[in-house]
Amino acid sequence: MTTKLVVSSSPHVHSDFTTRRIMGMVILSLIPAGIIGTYFLGLRALFVILACIIASVASEWAWQKLNHRKSTICDLSAVVTGLLLAYNLPPTIPIWMAVCGSIFAIIIVKHFYGGIGCNIVNPALAARAMMLISWPTAMTTWSVNGISGPTPLAAMKAGSAGSVSYWNMFIGNMGGCIGETCSLLLILGGLYLIWEEVISWRIPVIYIATTAILSALFNHGGAFMPCSEILTGGLLIGAFFMATDYTTSPMTAKGQYIYAFGCGLMTALIRTWGGYPEGVSFSILIMNVAVPLIDRYTEPRVLGGPKSNFFKRMGAKS
Amino acid sequence: MMGLAMRSVDVPVVKGTSGILTLTEKLAYIAEESACIRCGKCVESCPMHLEPTLLDHAVRRRDYASFEAHMGMNCIECGCCAYSCPASRHLTQSFKNGKAAVTAERRKAAAQAKAKQEAK
Numbered sequence: 001m002t003t004k005l006v007v008s009s010s011p012h013v014h015s016d017f018t019t020r021r022i023m024g025m026v027i028l029s030l031i032p033a034g035i036i037g038t039y040f041l042g043l044r045a046l047f048v049i050l051a052c053i054i055a056s057v058a059s060e061w062a063w064q065k066l067n068h069r070k071s072t073i074c075d076l077s078a079v080v081t082g083l084l085l086a087y088n089l090p091p092t093i094p095i096w097m098a099v100c101g102s103i104f105a106i107i108i109v110k111h112f113y114g115g116i117g118c119n120i121v122n123p124a125l126a127a128r129a130m131m132l133i134s135w136p137t138a139m140t141t142w143s144v145n146g147i148s149g150p151t152p153l154a155a156m157k158a159g160s161a162g163s164v165s166y167w168n169m170f171i172g173n174m175g176g177c178i179g180e181t182c183s184l185l186l187i188l189g190g191l192y193l194i195w196e197e198v199i200s201w202r203i204p205v206i207y208i209a210t211t212a213i214l215s216a217l218f219n220h221g222g223a224f225m226p227c228s229e230i231l232t233g234g235l236l237i238g239a240f241f242m243a244t245d246y247t248t249s250p251m252t253a254k255g256q257y258i259y260a261f262g263c264g265l266m267t268a269l270i271r272t273w274g275g276y277p278e279g280v281s282f283s284i285l286i287m288n289v290a291v292p293l294i295d296r297y298t299e300p301r302v303l304g305g306p307k308s309n310f311f312k313r314m315g316a317k318s
Numbered sequence: 319m320m321g322l323a324m325r326s327v328d329v330p331v332v333k334g335t336s337g338i339l340t341l342t343e344k345l346a347y348i349a350e351e352s353a354c355i356r357c358g359k360c361v362e363s364c365p366m367h368l369e370p371t372l373l374d375h376a377v378r379r380r381d382y383a384s385f386e387a388h389m390g391m392n393c394i395e396c397g398c399c400a401y402s403c404p405a406s407r408h409l410t411q412s413f414k415n416g417k418a419a420v421t422a423e424r425r426k427a428a429a430q431a432k433a434k435q436e437a438k
Contacts, residue, residue, distance in 0.1 A: 005325075006323070006346045006347060006348060007323040007324075007325055008323055008348050008411075009323075009408065009410055009411035009414060010319060010320050010321055010322065010323075010395070010397050010410060011319040011320070011397030011398075011400050011401050011410060012319075012321065012323065012339070012341060012345070012346065013319065013341075013345060013401065014349055014400070014401055014403075014406060015401055015402055017359070017402065017404050018404050018405075018406070019352055019355055019404045019405055021404070022355075022357070022404055072352070072353075075352065077355075115353060116352075116353050116355060117353040117354045117355040117356055117405075118353070246355045246356050246357040246358065247355055247356045250358075251356060251357075251358035251361045251369065251371070252358070252361060252369075253362075299369065299388075300361070300367040300368070300369065301367065302366060302367050302368060302389040302392055303366075303389075303392060
């Protein structure tokens with residue numbers, strides 16, 4: 001734009017809410033949990049986080065360079081993906097596996113489907129699922145202060161109540177992935193995002209409540225323990241930061257209720273009867289795939305118009 | 319938000335003029351569009367309960383049937399969606415084009431129907 005006279009369509013003002021600013025706020029809200037994770041799990045956690053971020057950004061840059069596309073690394077979405085992936089890895093993971101996971105997340109899950117806004121599942125979660133299946137031992141070896149042991153959720157799965165107190169669960173002094181252990185800071189980070197209106201309260205609140213209530217009802221762990229359901233495993237980071245990913249969650253309020261309930265139901269089912277102790281990543285991935293359908297069913301009614309255009313179009317096709 | 323950009327300062331102020339906005343250099347720019355991230359802010363902000371992002375995709379594909387099926391003709395061009403869009407997509411502009419295209423198609427169809435009837 002060289003001319004000073006700009007004749008454009010209305011509106012001529014624009015909010016300062018940009019993609020980059022949203023991603024920046026997400027990163028900001030995630031940093032404290034990472035610091036605490038590094039504090040409890042050792043300095044190696046920090047290297048895993050840095051490796052994931054660098055690998056994500058580098059692979060996004062390289063992919064777009066190779067395809068002669070405009071680089072989108074400046075919108076910080078690759079940083080968020082790398083950060084979230086690292087937070088879902090145990091601190092003992094070999095660095096090369098973390099790098100492989102990041103490349104998978106960015107190139108296969110994100111850019112094969114068309115880049116930001118077009119991926120059908122959450123890149124960080126899909127990469128975690130891939131790594132969990134490819135390297136099950138490396139992905140499920142936990143250690144706190146040099147002592148390896150099962151996570152509280154794995155202990156619950158095995159039928160024992162576990163030896164970690166609620167306080168240690170709350171501040172993050174327990175076995176687990178780098179960023180998922182410190183419940184306190186994850187909740188604060190999530191509240192910050194809700195306060196800044198980056199995410200709405202609907203998905204996290206409904207998701208967490210559904211999981212806690214249902215898995216308590218299903219008698220998971222042999223006792224009524226809704227609090228440890230919330231404080232252990234990846235539920236908090238999943239509900240606040242992963243399930244609320246814009247691209248892979250429904251756009252309408254009604255759709256978000258259905259989606260969050262579905263996530264909670266799947267998590268409770270997997271935790272209670274599934275093969276893995278942890279169900280958050282798989283349940284969010286499954287609901288991600290259901291999002292286009294949810295979006296079509298919950299299309300808002302305009303001027304009291306037809307109930308859903310979806311049914312009309314289905315009828316017209318048959 | 320709904321005002322028209324003026325090409326020159328010679329445009330007179332008339333009875334219907336409700337206000338004049340002069341924007342600073344910082345405000346008067348055409349933001350560069352980036353990809354839709356499906357955040358749903360446009361859906362939340364639309365006073366007509368439309369889904370602007372779907373309508374925008376329809377117009378970009380020139381799929382005006384889909385634009386109509388998603389009730390695009392009910393857009394009141396208030397600009398709330400374009401204001402709130404983090405990807406700075408030119409939504410209102412897109413709907414103006416979409417509505418014009420649908421109206422033109424309807425007019426054409428009506429003219430054809432009329433010609434057919436007269437031929438009988």
